[in-house]
Amino acid sequence: MDSSYQTLMSKILIFFLISIFFNISAASGDKPPHYDWTPLKNVTDPDVVNLGMFAVTTHNSQVHTSLVFDRVVYGMMKARTDICGTDYKLIISVRDGTGQGRDRFEAVVHRGIKNCIQCLKLKYFKGPVNSV
Secondary structure, rough: OOOOHHHHHHHHHHHHHHHHHHHHHHHHHOOOHHHEEOOOOOOOHHHHHHHHHHHHHHHHHHHOOEEEEEEEEEEEEEEOOOEEEEEEEEEEEOOOOOOOOOOEEEEEEEEEEEEOOOEEEEEEEOOOOOOO
């Protein structure tokens, strides 16, 4: 046998063994680390702020309230490989329609791709909640 054939067969064997290892570890039932909530480093990032504003606006239209977005106080994210997207759990400071009272609400917004277009979905919005 020439050395190029042996090299090719060695690479195929290594690939085969690695693929078996990953199939066994995936079937073991342990959750991969990407299923855990990870704190957001910068809740003032414009992308995070837009998610918070989307949550408040969508909640207002669903239940006919007039909450006013103030800021995102705290946030976490979780990659969702089962539904191709990311969930964002946000603690949002809002004012009531008069601008007087201020409360914090918890929202989960899912960001995914549907038909090659980015889409947002408010999964829930509840509160007022205690601070983090």
